[in-house]
Amino acid sequence: MTTIHDLRVEHHRDALGIGEAEPRLSWSLADTQGAAQTRYQISVSDEISGLRADADPVDSSESVLVPWQAVPLRSRERRQVRVRVWVAGESEPSEWSEPIVVEAGLLHRSDWNTDFVSPSVSHSAEGPRPAYRLRSRFDLPAGDVARVRIYATAHGVYELHLNASAVSSDILAPGWTSYLHRLRYQTYDITGLVVPGQNTISALIADGWYRGRLGFNGGLWDNYGTDVALLAQIEATMSDGTVHVLPVSSAWECAPSAIISTGLYEGEEHDASLDDLVEEWTPASVLPFADFTAEIVAPTGPPVRIIESIAPVGVEVRPNGRIRLDFGQNITGKLRVTVTGPRGHTIGLHHAEVLENDELATRPLRGAASIDRLTLAGGDHPFTWTPHFTFHGFRYAELENWPGEFLPEQAVALVMHSDMERTGTFTSSDPLLNKLHENVVWSMRDNFLDLPTDCPQRDERLGWTGDIQVFGPTAAYLFRSTGTLVSWMRDVAAEQKALGSVPNFVPWIECGFPQDPAAAWGDVAVMLPWTLYQRTGDIGVLRDQYESMTAWVDQVDALTGHSGLWNSGFQLGDWLDPTAPPEKPDDSRTDRYLVASAYHARSARLLAQTAELLGNTGDAAKYSAVADRAASSFRYEFVTPSGRVVSDTETALSVAIMFELLANEDQVQRAGARLSELVIDSGYRIRTGFVGTPIICDALARVGAHDVAYHLLLQTQTPSWLYPITMGATTIWERWDSMLPDGSINPGEMTSFNHYSLGAVADYLHRIIGGLAPAAPGYREVLVAPVPGGGLRAASSELVSPYGLVRTGWTREGTKLVVRAEIPSGVTARVELPDGSDPIDIAAGSHEFVCSYRPAEDDPAAVQRVNLHNPEERALLETA
Template sequence: MTAVTGLRAELRADALGVGTAAPRLSWRLEQAPEPAEQAEARMVSADGSSSTVPLVAPDGVLVDWPFPELVSRQRVEVSVRALVAREWSDWSEPLAVEAALLEQGDWSEPLVVPSAAAVHELRPSHLLRAEFTLDEAPASARLYVTAQGVFTAALNGGPLSDEHLAPGWTSYTHRLRYRVHDVTAMLRAGANVIGAELADGWFRGRIGFDGGLWDVFGEHVGLLAQLEVTDAQGDTRVVPLGDAWRQIPGPATRVGLYEGESYDARLLPDGWLEPGFDPSAWRVPQLRPVVEIGTVLEAAVGEPVRPIESLRPVSVEKRPSGRLRLDFGQNISGVLRVKADLPAGRTLRMHHAEVLENDELGTRPLREAPSIDSYTSDGSGPFSWAPRFTIHGFRYAELEGWHGDLADVDVEALVIHTDMERRGWFACSDPMLEKLHENTVWSMRDNFVDLPTDCPQRDERMGWTGDIQVFAPAAEFLYGADGVLTSWLRDVAAEQGSDGWVPNFVPWVECGFPRGASAAWGDAATIVPWTMYQRRGDLSILREQWPSMKAWVDHLALRVGPGGVVEGSMELGDWLDPAAPPENPAAARTDKYLVASAYAVRSARIVADTAVLLGDLEAEAHYRAFAERVAEATRRRWFEDLASIADAPTALALGLEFGLVEDPDARRRLGDLLAAAVREGGHHVQTGFVGTPIICDALASSGHLDDAYALLLQQECPSWLYPVSMGATTIWERWDSMLPDGSINPGGMTSFNHYALGAVVDFLHRVVAGLAPSAPGYREITVQPRPGGGLTSASASHLSPFGMIAVSWELADGLLALDVEVPTGVSARVILPDGGVHTVGAGAHHYSAPMPAAQKEATR
């Protein structure tokens, strides 16, 4: 019988604290014959009243809220059922949906600001405490909480959550996110205590490279906590906490995101989170009216950052220095958790690094991020401790100050990142290609720490626009990144200049990098929301980002010179082309203004296509005309004399994949030149950030699939598999971040955990395994495996909005055996190697087809 499953509001299975009055509903149909004719939704209010309404929707994906709009704090339960083959399904399990504080005026509690500390140096944390009395245990209670800084919180001695670095990093001058916590079970009649520890974080701690900056968003830190309780009669009130707050310096004596956390357990007062504690020695903090925060308070749309898993050391070594070296076997973002027993006053220090060099921790690539945590014992007995206000990128760690064997200390690495839902998988018969894919998954995990960053380890960790622009298709396949990217794109829009200028990283920090926007970086403003729409089918992201998208292309128009192409602007170009010298990673084979002009065409076409979807035909005509003017000028400038770009694979690939060359004969010549250049380069990578994501597609689409596989499977440097051959467990920033002799690249910009060059995994999903979306949200897919490179099998699966899609193939004796699984609501166009085409709907489908002679040879 048909079942309605996976009901969500705004794609959230936990719909506590949604930040919209009309959250959209999504669900999946299982065991359903097609088509599903219609559906109904039922809403049950807190008072027990219910209403049932029909739903007019082609499927159960992001269906408009069919009930009256919610008001702040309103809680309802929603269920859905579907009419399929003239029979109603059972009602789905109910989903509790509760609105957050939807109006800025809903906030009444003050910002609690501890006494100011010294500027431009590592500062301690602050302990904040407020005791209050309740006449009775509440029927329900909510804590709305955020901070300028980063915080942990507790109620009556119990942790509020396992979030790390809450509330995360936004453009604090524009947006400050909060979360809603159900604390009903944590409160009791009589005395209660709320406590928090607060540290600098991104708000006023040191951030940025080249020494970084302090106090970027303010010279203070502050906690905003509004506790609301509802009694048995349904009356809700705010518990007044303002005058009850007290503060002292915390046990984290020195805290920095780059530097680490120094913690002295002797400074933590016993019983400070319990009623009856005497805070007479504590100071009264400053209370600032919420209106003075000066930014918009916004319910979080993304998942929290939290520990996701823990890793045990795969090896332990006692060093001559007395340190214990731990190898966790995987490069991660996270911290150590140590369980031990130390005498009072003994300090244990924890050093971190991604790699080893000359048998020592390779710390030079960390630049000015020492990444050292320390714990000083109070001697009270066994303890378990992990840093709360910092994060590191590391595979190796060394314990300094431990006297004894590891058997006497218990250490694990906590993997910390945004708690995204895994949605995509890939496997194949080549273990190294599988490892490349797994390394990319890890690099995404390690760099999706609240926002998409470039790296998790050195003094940087910025939201670089170019990295996520090229990686967005892979990200959307691998994980439910919608919340992270939606939140980040709001900051992109907030920080755009008045002329549409997009910073090269967001949030923007004036730490020495040129302010000028660069093509392929600023184009994240158009390409990331467009990719999200294509992969999730969510038109609202285009509607929300529409002003930002237009503004960026309007800015590009200002950069077009008399010749009709972009020229004269600051451009990063095909960043990290292997031919570029270490000291100038922008010095690529491909003209940076060709790159800029190509991206101007692509972004303008995206904006024109978006205008059609939004019904703005005037805008569509304007941006389409602009795109074609620049495309024509770009063809004249660079693609009429192909000899001038014959040695620039990125330029050739852009001409093919960005539609800059449309004439079939010209495209054939372009493809042949690209294949010749790749062969001339010995099938080594000759592209940087811009060319790397598209070159395999350009080769495959122009009839050179064998060269695409030869490039993909190359193991000598520079190549995708060279780092794999060197034992990498993540994607490197440079093709040669580690040299063949095991030494670290001498450049000052060397990371072992950047996901950008792993963008090629999108090719693995779509072309190697053969699973590609052909309509927004995977409503339609194209299944067309293209075996090669000696692979004998491959598979990909993706948890689409409609359910799991799976494709797998095996090759034996010249025959391709293909299995396809399609969920309800999706149609698949299956294209076989022998030219056979089949259009199918939901269900499991099996095919067998002979390989053409040319492809048989290529797969040997």
């Protein structure tokens, strides 16, 4: 009997306090014996009254983001939703799914009936500031209370307690948005925490991103305001549906906290001896809600939480008395320590990603001190502590001035990031390739702390647009990250409208970096929505971002003088070309205006396709013309009639091939042959930066040079993807040589050991090596076309797609190749075997195919090329 799994709402992991009045539903099917869904029916019932409304059955095979089939939700409304389906060959429907509960948040600004409250303390001086305590009391209404909610947000970051119990496990709420435009609020269920009669609500609140230091070159304070303030509305819903908004704002009090200073870059200082001092509460200041004009919105993605804890794998007492902890993994997070010591004794917690000269390497942190300090209250009982309002990027930590003997169980590292569900995996017979993929996963985790950032450790941690533009396909595969990215893209659109262009990082901070539009970075406005549509099937993402997409392409079209050739102004180009000097990361071998013009053509083409999908036929024609003009100008300016590309670099050739800018297939093959020559000439070492790196293996695959791509991918000498692994990397580095072979750190001022952008190659691993590629939006159709090579004996990709689990993989046994595919209900697939046989179309179910296969490395010509240009690779192949 068919069963329904994973019924979900929009892109939410938790449907409490959502901001959609008509949320779309998705589900996947199991036990269909390969039969496709032919009809579905949605049932919505009121949890309090029990009234149930079954919508009319809909004849459709769709099961992803299907329209809401009930009366739109009003603010606070709570509904139970179930689905059942019919599949081909069965006359009866499935059983109803297990119900999920959907509850709307406060959908309108007028729903807010309280004010912000702020500690009555002014801090005009720049520097780390303390956290403050706020509290108020409220009486629970008499009668049968069905549920109690807190709707809360802050200028700053906050934690809530009710009657001394934590309200949630969220960290650094409300997260970071473009606060002048959008401020997210959170909905918390406190039904189980309230007691009859009087209750006490309390909060810790600190600067966070709102008022703390942000940016590089010294950073800026008070970017969004000089206040820290809490907005908290408490509501009780009675069993008859009556809603009581409980008055609290006029009674708030404030007091100092034991957190005497805290900052995202600086670290946190906590004096536990202050916890037991006599409390001195004074009235808090009331800041009228009406004075703040930012839109108050519900989250579309998950909150930041502690995801896991890691025990140290190494403990060493240093000559200076510090205790060094090695956690074996570079993470974003913080330490939790348990300690006993005399009153007034202060411990320092120092953090770093790597060691240099057997010391913590703190130079790459630049202005981020990343030091936490704990002053003890004394007593005989162990005290367990972790910072509240900061985070660090680190693998190593040193405990300074630890009292007495240290035991390894007294310190753990807490991993923090947005609480996203893992969806995609990859594995192969090559341990180094597997480690590369694992490092990509970790760098995504470490840089998805509420929004997609560049790095988690130094005085930056910004939402760089270029990084997520190239990494978007990998992000969409590895985790259910759409909700997080949708929120961030709305900030992109808001900043774009306010500033007149897409800034190079979002939220935008005026910290000295050029605001000028830059290709590949600003193109995120088009490319990331397109990527999410392709990977999730959510056309709503395109609809929501359409104004932003058109504004970007129109702006660049105007900058080209409507010629299609973007050949003036500021550009970042092929950023971090490995040949660039450490102090000039933009000094690429590739013409930056070639990159700019190529991206303009690509974005215009994707926008034309978007317009067609949305039914905007006039715009589709308009932007097709812009794309044609840009492609023609690109060829005129940068391509010879025979297919040679200006700059003659791997990046220039890759963008020309992958962005479909060449005139015909002969030019594509000519460019591909030259690309292969350049890669071989380099000794299969990387010579691409941000723009070329994500697509070079795909460009080689496009022209059939798979053996060249494999040798480039499997290179272990610097610069290469695998070189950092030979140096002990557990995340993706910002530079190919962030650490030099002698163990010293790259002398460049900009050196991080945790950037995901160069890990965008993982998308190639998933699609080309593992053989799992989307052939239609949302993986409704899948292309199973694995390309073995590189001496690999096996590889596989696995994805929890919007329709369910997809598995592909292959194993090599001599000259025989076995290809396997597992396809969920509602999905079809095309299998293309590497023996050149005709494609095979398959439906849901488990499938196995066997074909003959002669590895490219068995080709004497290929081996000769390897031996001639890169002798050390010969041993790798012979070993394989």
